[in-house]
Amino acid sequence: METEQRTITANGITQAVRVAGPPDGIPVLLIHGNCSSSLFWEPLVRRLPSTLRVVAPDLRGYGDSETAPVNATRGLRDFADDVAALLDEPTLFGAGRPVVVVGHSLGGGVAMRLLVDNAHRVSALLLAAPVSPYGFGGTRDLVGTPTTPDFAGTGAGTANRDFVTRLADGDRGADTQASPRAVLRAAYVADPASLDADEELLLDSVLSTATGDDNYPGTAVPSENWPGTAPGERGVLNALAPTWFRLADEMVAVAEKPPVTWVRGDADVIVSDTSLFDLAYLGSLGVVPGWPGEEACPPQPMVGQTRAVLERYAAAGGAYREVVLPGCGHSPHLERPAEFVAELLALTTVPAA
Numbered sequence: 517m518e519t520e521q522r523t524i525t526a527n528g529i530t531q532a533v534r535v536a537g538p539p540d541g542i543p544v545l546l547i548h549g550n551c552s553s554s555l556f557w558e559p560l561v562r563r564l565p566s567t568l569r570v571v572a573p574d575l576r577g578y579g580d581s582e583t584a585p586v587n588a589t590r591g592l593r594d595f596a597d598d599v600a601a602l603l604d605e606p607t608l609f610g611a612g613r614p615v616v617v618v619g620h621s622l623g624g625g626v627a628m629r630l631l632v633d634n635a636h637r638v639s640a641l642l643l644a645a646p647v648s649p650y651g652f653g654g655t656r657d658l659v660g661t662p663t664t665p666d667f668a669g670t671g672a673g674t675a676n677r678d679f680v681t682r683l684a685d686g687d688r689g690a691d692t693q694a695s696p697r698a699v700l701r702a703a704y705v706a707d708p709a710s711l712d713a714d715e716e717l718l719l720d721s722v723l724s725t726a727t728g729d730d731n732y733p734g735t736a737v738p739s740e741n742w743p744g745t746a747p748g749e750r751g752v753l754n755a756l757a758p759t760w761f762r763l764a765d766e767m768v769a770v771a772e773k774p775p776v777t778w779v780r781g782d783a784d785v786i787v788s789d790t791s792l793f794d795l796a797y798l799g800s801l802g803v804v805p806g807w808p809g810e811e812a813c814p815p816q817p818m819v820g821q822t823r824a825v826l827e828r829y830a831a832a833g834g835a836y837r838e839v840v841l842p843g844c845g846h847s848p849h850l851e852r853p854a855e856f857v858a859e860l861l862a863l864t865t866v867p868a869a
Contacts, residue, residue, distance in 0.1 A: 517536040517537055517561055517562065517564055517565075517566055517568075517570065518536060518561075518562075519534040519535060519536040519558065519561055519570070519572070520534070520535055520536070521533070521534050521535075521580070522534075522535055522607075522608075523580075524573075524602060524605055524607075524608070526598065526601035526602050526604075526605060527597050527598045527600075527601035529576055529581070529582040529584045529598060530581065530582040531573050531574065531576075531581045531582070531598060531602065532554070532573070532574040532579050532580035532581045533554070533571060533572065533573045533574070533602065533608065534554045534555075534557070534558075534561075534570075534571070534572040534573075535569075535570065535571055535572075535608065536561050536564070536568075536569075536570040537564075537566055537567070537568045537569045537570050538566065538569060539569060539607075539610065540569070540610075541566070541567055541568045541569035541570075542567060542568050542569060542616070542864045543568075543569045543571070543609045543610075543613050543614070543615040543616065544564075544568050544569065544570045544571070544615060544616045544618065544860070544864070545571050545572075545599065545602075545603075545615045545616070545617045545618065546560075546561075546570060546571070546572040546618045546620075546623075547572075547573070547575070547595075547599060547617065547618065547619040547620070547623035547624075547626050547627055547630075548572070548574075548575065548578070548620055548622075548623050548721075549619075549620040549621030549622045549623045549624075549645075550621055550622040550725075550732070550752060550756075551683070551696075551722050551725045551732065552578065552620075552718075552721045552722055552724075552725075553574045553575075553578045553579030553580075553721040553724045553725075554572040554573060554574050554579055554721075555579065555717055555718065555720060555721035555724070556620070556718060556721045556847075556850075557572045557849070558714070558717060559714050559717075559849070559850055559853065560849045560850070560853060560856065560857070563853055563854075563857050564857065564860075565861075567864075568864065569609065571602065571608050571609065571615075573598070573599060573602055574724075575595050575598065575599075575623075575626070576594065576595065576598055577725070577726040577730075577731040577732065577752070578724055578725055578726065579721070579724045580724070583726040583730075583731060585730035585731070585750065586730060586731060586734070586750065586751055586752055586755050587749070587750065587755075588671075588734060588747065588748065588749050588750055588751055588752075588754030588755040588757070588760050589749050589760055590755070590760065591625075591629065591651075591755055591760040591761035591762075591763070592622070592625045592626050592629045592755050592756070592761055593629055593633070594755070595622075595626045595629075595755075596626050596629035596630045596633060597633075599626060599630055600630060600633065600634050600637070603615065603634070603637050614636070614637055614638060614639040614774075615637065615638065615639060616638075616639055616640045616641075616642065616860070616863050616864055617630060617631070617638050617640070617641050617642070618641075618642040618644065618860065619641075619642070619643055619644065619646060620644040620645060620646075620847070620849065621644070621645050621646065621647060621786065621787065621846065622647055622752070622756060623644075623646075624643040624644060624645065624646020624647055625646060625647040625649075625651075625756065625761060627641055627643060627646070628641075628643070628646070628649060628763055628767055629761075629763060631767065631770060631774070632763055632766045632767055632770055635770045635771065635772040635773070635774070636772055638772075638774050639774055639863075640774045640775050640776070640777070640863035640864075641774055641775070641776045641777070641863075642776075642777045642779065642859060642860055642863055643776065643777070643778045643779070643822075644779050644780075644847075644848050644849055644856070645779070645780050645781065645784055645786070645787045645846050645847070645848060646778070646787065646822065647756060647761075647787060647818075648660075648787070648816070648818045648821040648822050649762065649763055649764040649767055649821065649822060649825045650758050650762045650764055650816075650821050650825075651667075651670070651756055651757055651758030651759075651760070651761040651762050652670060652753075652756040652757065652758070652761075652793075652794075652816075652818075653667070653669055653670035653674065653757065653758070653793075653794050653795065653796065653816055654667035654668065654669055654670040654757065654758050654759075654796075654816065655667075655758050655816050655821070656813075656814050656816070657817065658817060658820050658821055658824040659764075659824070660758065660762055660764060660821060662758065663796065663812075663813050663814070664739070664741040664813075665741075666739050666741060666746040666747075666759075667746060667747060667757055667758050667759045668739040668741035668742060668743065668744070668745065668746045669741075669742065669743050669745070669746075669795040669796060669813070670746070670747055670753075670756075670757040670758060670759070670795075671733075671734065671736055671745070671746060671747025671748060671753050671754040671756075671757040671759070672733035672734035672735055672736040672747065672748055672751050672752075672753045672754050673736030673737075673744075673745025673746070673747075673748075674733075674745065674753065674793075674795055675732075675733035675753055676694050678692070678694035679694040679695075679696070679699060680727055680732070680733060682694060682695050682696055683696055683722070683723065683725055683727055683732070684727040686723050687723075688719060688723070696719060696722045696723055697715075697719055699722075700715070700718060700719055700722055701715075702785075703785055703786055703792070703793075703845075703846060704718075704786075704845065704846050704847050704850075705845045705846065705847050705850060705851050706781060706783040706784075706785075706843060706844055706845030706846075706851065707843075707845070707851065710847075710850055710851040711850070714850075718850075728751075729748075729750050729751055730750050730751060731751055731752060732751065732752045732753065733751055733752060733753040733754075734747075734748055734750050734751015734752055734753050734754040734755070735748030735749065735750045735751055735754065736748050736754075742799070742806055742807065742808050742812075742813060743795055743799070743804055743806065743807075746759075747759045747760070764821075764825045764828075767825060767829060768825065768828045768829050768832050769832070773829065773832070773833055773834030773835075774834075775834070775835045775836070775837075775863065776826060776829065776834065776835070776836040776837070777836070777837045777839065777859050777862070777863055778822065778826060778836060778837065778838045778839065779839045779841065779848045779855075779856060779859055780819070780838075780839070780840060780841070780844075780848065781840075781841045781842075781843070781844025781845045781846065781847075781848055781851065781852075782840055782841065782842055782843070782844065783842075783843055783844060783845050784844070784845050784846045785845065785846065786846045787818050787819070787846065788818060788819060789815065789816075789817045789818055789819050789820060790815060791815070791816070791818060794815050794816050794818075796813045796814060796815045796816065797815035797816075799813065800815060823838065826838070839855070839859055841855060
């Protein structure tokens with residue numbers, strides 16, 4: 517299918533939305549991840565059948581949507597509220613129709629938040645390499661126990677400043693490991709060849725990220741705990757920090773429990789129990805100096821946490837399926853599109869909860 521872009525005013529901001537398929541098709545909502553946009557779904561949408569009604573918004577501060585500030589103290593709720601407002605837009609889905617929600621990375625966290633707050637609007641959930649229900653970094657075990665009281669080592673202060681500068685400058689080079697193109701090739705996928713002819717399109721998507729204190733990465737505050745930085749109250753990376761985003765118990769307790777499919781690659785270097793973006797794990801490798809050791813600051817068991825929460829979700833009356841793709845990195849929909857489409861289509865045949 518081919519998409520068309522529309523502009524919708526919802527939840528008080530202007531949102532750019534890509535739409536494909538007939539208005540009466542099976543409704544599917546695609547929520548992109550961090551440092552990307554709805555363009556990241558284009559290679560997938562081309563493979564989807566015309567029986568689907570696909571809606572893919574640019575989250576605030578990404579793509580062509582308004583660069584509205586992100587209040588990190590609400591976790592990912594600013595994003596989730598924006599998306600929820602689109603569900604009531606009759607030109608997109610038709611009012612009241614439950615949708616299959618697909619979330620990638622940060623978008624997986626937004627999808628979980630959407631489920632908690634609007635379970636009756638979700639017919640099924642497909643989580644692609646999602647952030648842990650306990651946020652990103654700063655927790656030590658499967659129940660999300662904080663490593664330090666202030667969740668040191670998470671939030672905006674963990675961002676690579678060279679990457680942020682190059683992102684803001686629209687750098688399209690590949691001369692350093694911190695360039696957006698190099699990060700796209702090395703971190704978003706396990707095999708750069710999987711980007712194929714779409715690399716420039718996907719790089720456009722990465723470079724559409726709004727930078728600054730209110731967006732990416734956000735504000736940081738000093739910490740007495742290693743590595744000396746803790747989450748602030750503004751911006752995207754702080755919204756992902758466990759200080760503000762931890763909804764495991766809420767997700768398990770939700771009354772209406774649509775089926776969940778969790779798709780991940782076993783070569784993911786972003787969302788992993790050995791994440792190269794987790795300062796605790798980098799400290800254990802000697803990359804970040806001064807690491808206080810395994811007992812004081814273990815790496816976050818991101819995959820284990822998600823599995824533990826989904827097992828609790830199933831025990832409380834829900835159902836989930838974990839799909840592990842060998843050799844796949846952080847973007848299953850780009851790297852293993854055939855398998856990903858099959859999992860998505862399987863959820864479109866599930867009766868609404």
